Amino acid sequence: QSALTQPASVSGSPGQSITISCTGTSSDIGGHDYVSWYQQYPGKAPQLVIYDVSNRPSGVSNRFSGSKSGNTASLTISGLQAEDEADYYCSSYITTTTVFGGGTKLTVL
Amino acid sequence: QVTLRESGPVLLKPTQTLTLTCTFSGVSLRTSGVCVSWIRQPPGKALEWLALIDWDDDKFYSTSLKTRLTISKDTSKNQVVLIMTNMDPVDTATYYCALSRPRLLPGWYFDYWGQGTLITVSS
Numbered sequence: 001q002s003a004l005t006q007p008a009s010v011s012g013s014p015g016q017s018i019t020i021s022c023t024g025t026s027s028d029i030g031g032h033d034y035v036s037w038y039q040q041y042p043g044k045a046p047q048l049v050i051y052d053v054s055n056r057p058s059g060v061s062n063r064f065s066g067s068k069s070g071n072t073a074s075l076t077i078s079g080l081q082a083e084d085e086a087d088y089y090c091s092s093y094i095t096t097t098t099v100f101g102g103g104t105k106l107t108v109l
Numbered sequence: 110q111v112t113l114r115e116s117g118p119v120l121l122k123p124t125q126t127l128t129l130t131c132t133f134s135g136v137s138l139r140t141s142g143v144c145v146s147w148i149r150q151p152p153g154k155a156l157e158w159l160a161l162i163d164w165d166d167d168k169f170y171s172t173s174l175k176t177r178l179t180i181s182k183d184t185s186k187n188q189v190v191l192i193m194t195n196m197d198p199v200d201t202a203t204y205y206c207a208l209s210r211p212r213l214l215p216g217w218y219f220d221y222w223g224q225g226t227l228i229t230v231s232s
Contacts, residue, residue, distance in 0.1 A: 003155065032215075032216075034214070034215065034216035036218050036219075038156070038219070045205055045222035045223065045224055045225055046156065046205075046219070046222060047222070048218055048219060048220055051218045052214065057220070089155065089156050091156075091158075091218075093215070093216035093217060093218075095215075096169045097158070097169060097170075097171065097172060098146075098158040098161075098217070099158070100155055100156040100157065100158065101155065102155045103154075103155045103156070
């Protein structure tokens, strides 16, 4: 199973909104709604921020939102803050297996 | 409070076998729907899912690595063990264990993570 495709980097200024895309195929992202996003700070374990395409776990800021169109899922962070600077990974569950994206480094300017 | 901790050797030589143990607390693998996965991340690179075991002892493996992986659990000790054979320098990575909470829909997400353990393979 090939990894999902994400941009290597995105950037934005505080207060702005950014969107990170995650492109797969009809066999993964396009075939169901079991898409998730993880935030990872340097040297730390990842943390789940979005699941089932657009649901936020308890405790995750409502500035984080997710969506999907066709074979592409997206993570949007609104009202960008310095603390949002991190790596972000998308993931798709595909019956009995899971695939991650290549990761996107978010820089807050 | 759910916590997970990985333990295992820090350094391996090529062709050796890796045995990693994930010890967790705050939840039981006897609970229907609970799953534990192993995920790795080479330095500076992306996450890669390796294997999962669920409360019912069902086991799932990465297609590309399944011939080298064995996952098992000891419910009484709240531990999950991953064995990876024939280690190579390209297997150098931080290895995480992660726990998935029960859910009504198919699939699993990684709700809780251990801190990870860096495994280096070098001669």
